[in-house]
Amino acid sequence: MRGSPLLRALCAFVIIAALGWPLWHLTRPAEVVAGPANPLPVVEGKAIGLQLDFTTPPKSFAVRHLEKDVWVDSAPQSQMERELPLVFPENGVDLVFHFEWPDDAPLAAARVRLTDPHGDVHEKSVWGQGTVDEVLTFP
């Protein structure tokens, strides 16, 4: 091969560049284009609804799950409702209800309505006077 070394080097660069660009184009990582976000998996715990109805509102109450308070109220109304932030296992859940009714109050009752993640409603009742701790199991 004749010619100046500089010209030969230039030719080699042009050839490599001409072959390399399509090679790079074929082998470069695909550009990720963000699509519309997939809906997050349903956190079943978000879907537990709890409604309490009292014949006599207690002074205070707490609802516990595995030793953690999931709902505490120190001035309850006669009817209350809340979504509980806990996972609802397929095999059901046990909730501990702690009610403190006034000492001079007659026998009182609380109706508990739990709506599970499937939309099924489960109703149970707690009766008592003074301080009451009771476990309700759902379903």
Next chain:
Amino acid sequence: MKTFALSIVALALTALTSPAAEKIRVSSFSTVLTEIAQQVGGERVAVTAHIKPGVDPHEFEPKPSDLKTVGDAQLILVSAKHLEGYVGKLKEATGAKGSLVEVGDRFPSLKMKADDGHDHGHKHAHKHGESVEDPHWWHSIANTEKAVKIVRDELTKISPADKQAFASNAAAYAGKLDALQKWVKVEVAKLPRDQRKLVTSHDAFQYFAKENGFTIYAIEGVTSGDQPSSKKVAEIIGVIKAQSVKAIFPESIQNPKVLTEITRETGVKVGRELYADGLGEGAASTYEGMYKSNVTAIVSALK
């Protein structure tokens, strides 16, 4: 003076005929039934506890002095469900005087696997793996409440005049059992349902398990004097791993090497000893104390 003398005579007659003068004689062959009879009968009964707290009822055999006391008793209480193999002797001893009440036979049984050499009081030992009645009914508080009613009714048959007192005492004791049941439910609720797995070597907690949502896994071979095969140990380890069991409750461990191997391979904890066969001693010498001790041991180990 005449009035005074008559009053003295009347007082003496009252003392002689009063209920306190002659208590109902009760013989009990169960620590749990002893407590029930004392609670329901109150001051109207004199209960002889032939089996004291801490004594293994599976091993107990009545002595001649026991049979003599039974012969004089008006009411004889036994756990039944084949726990007392000596019931025949008791029946002979009572003659026609006392009423022998096999309390456990008055409510339904759960089944358990018979252990070699652990015949639960039968005259004959069962074949290994054979299904027999589980005699440990008192681990169900609901059963104990039924037993309270049975004892109340039997005492009332003997002394109808004390019906009201027995009913009142039984109701008070049943109230304590209801409170205990609620306490147990609150304690057990501290465990996720999938952690309520009871691995024991003495198959005595089925009534407890059924009432409180536990699954029982029996680990046979850890308590017997014979060295279990490596296959058996592997099976036990497999169950513990597969079920993600956090603690086991072996009893009367005669194979510490096996237990060491199991705990090393699985990382499982060894729970405190449970009172399987009746009331214990100290704080566990009452039904409430025994039950609370067992539940506390189970829940704290499995948490």
